[in-house]
Amino acid sequence: MRTHLQLLILLILVVSLVACGERPAASTTVQPATPAAQEAGAPASTSAPPAPGATPAATATTAPTATPELAEAGTSRSVPLPLGTELRFNDWAVVITEVARGAEAAAAIAGANQFNDPAPEGWQYLLATLRMTNISTEQEAKSVLFGIDLRVTGDRNVLYSRASVVVPQPLEGELFPEGSTEGQVAFLVPADERNLMFFVAESFSFDLDARRFVAIDEGATISPDPALEKIAPTDVGATRASPAPLGTTAVSDDWEITVLEVYRGADAAQRVAEANQFNDPAPEGQAYLVARIRARYLGSGDPDTATGIDQSAFKVTGAANVIYERPIVVAPTPSLEAYLFPGGQAEGWIVVQAPAEEAGLTLVYEPLFEFGNTNRRFLGLE
Numbered sequence: 001m002r003t004h005l006q007l008l009i010l011l012i013l014v015v016s017l018v019a020c021g022e023r024p025a026a027s028t029t030v031q032p033a034t035p036a037a038q039e040a041g042a043p044a045s046t047s048a049p050p051a052p053g054a055t056p057a058a059t060a061t062t063a064p065t066a067t068p069e070l071a072e073a074g075t076s077r078s079v080p081l082p083l084g085t086e087l088r089f090n091d092w093a094v095v096i097t098e099v100a101r102g103a104e105a106a107a108a109i110a111g112a113n114q115f116n117d118p119a120p121e122g123w124q125y126l127l128a129t130l131r132m133t134n135i136s137t138e139q140e141a142k143s144v145l146f147g148i149d150l151r152v153t154g155d156r157n158v159l160y161s162r163a164s165v166v167v168p169q170p171l172e173g174e175l176f177p178e179g180s181t182e183g184q185v186a187f188l189v190p191a192d193e194r195n196l197m198f199f200v201a202e203s204f205s206f207d208l209d210a211r212r213f214v215a216i217d218e219g220a221t222i223s224p225d226p227a228l229e230k231i232a233p234t235d236v237g238a239t240r241a242s243p244a245p246l247g248t249t250a251v252s253d254d255w256e257i258t259v260l261e262v263y264r265g266a267d268a269a270q271r272v273a274e275a276n277q278f279n280d281p282a283p284e285g286q287a288y289l290v291a292r293i294r295a296r297y298l299g300s301g302d303p304d305t306a307t308g309i310d311q312s313a314f315k316v317t318g319a320a321n322v323i324y325e326r327p328i329v330v331a332p333t334p335s336l337e338a339y340l341f342p343g344g345q346a347e348g349w350i351v352v353q354a355p356a357e358e359a360g361l362t363l364v365y366e367p368l369f370e371f372g373n374t375n376r377r378f379l380g381l382e
Helices: 002-021 035-040 102-112 226-230 266-275
Strands: 086-088 092-101 123-134 148-153 158-160 180-190 197-202 212-215 255-264 286-297 307-310 314-317 337-340 345-355 362-365 377-380
Touching: 092 102, 092 197, 102 123, 123 148, 148 180, 158 180, 255 266, 255 362, 255 377, 266 286, 266 345, 286 307, 286 314, 286 337, 314 345, 337 345
Parallel strands: none
Antiparallel strands: 086 092, 092 123, 123 180, 148 158, 148 197, 158 337, 197 212, 255 286, 286 345, 307 337, 314 362, 362 377
């Protein structure tokens, strides 16, 4: 009996060991269906687990997309502040309360002074009314006239300065802290220009972070043209030995410059004399040269910073290898004088002076206050 019991126990142990040593059946893992598969009623996919000791395959991950940082309202032309917003600077608080343009502005300006000229064809007056308050901590009176740099821009990427006309309510006077006044400022802008907005900054301030843009047109917004980044400088006009031919555009890092038209001798002298009654004739042995220039600013820096161009950036040289200083005269209308944002373009006349008989005259364009010669270009005049 005891022997039979021992045999029974031994048999149970053998059966148990065999059962524990069997390979288990493969298990099934259900992956969540994609939304598209769920909608289509597709069956969920199945997959086997990795074999023991195998290295799991790396799971592909999508790199996160960088979210562009949005500019603070008013700090960029892309997000101007709404009209009527109070702007607070170091010394002044400013609110542009009203804007008139077109026939309304023209009538107001015509009525303000009989000597005010009507807007040129294709242009219109814009009349801004603003309230200014002295918020300075200095207990001194400050001039309202020189307190704020107020200009206008639009989708032509040109920054327009104040028009030289008498307005119905001049912005003038001096204010102690907490003193306020209202007045008007007039501008001339193209009649068909859109996305108009004000550029506002404290006068004589070089703090770009303190400038503000205020919308005139509802929904106004301006962003730089991406195509500008694809324009590369060329060698045309890069050296004095190979100036850009008359009518050919010279392209530098920041500018496209083209000489469109040139007058010399008696024709140039007449144009200078007609430009302003106080312009003197060219000195003995010298001659004026009048050129019409087209300039386009490409810009390689801050897209909301305008850069100026005028005839002070141009001089002339010739066969004698001398750079001749520009004469102090008023150029014919329209003179080349503009502030341009990237993509902005201007055309106008400049006046230079050289010996009457000198040949091989070449115009030299070199922006003022620049270090290096990356934007210097030589432009043929003959």
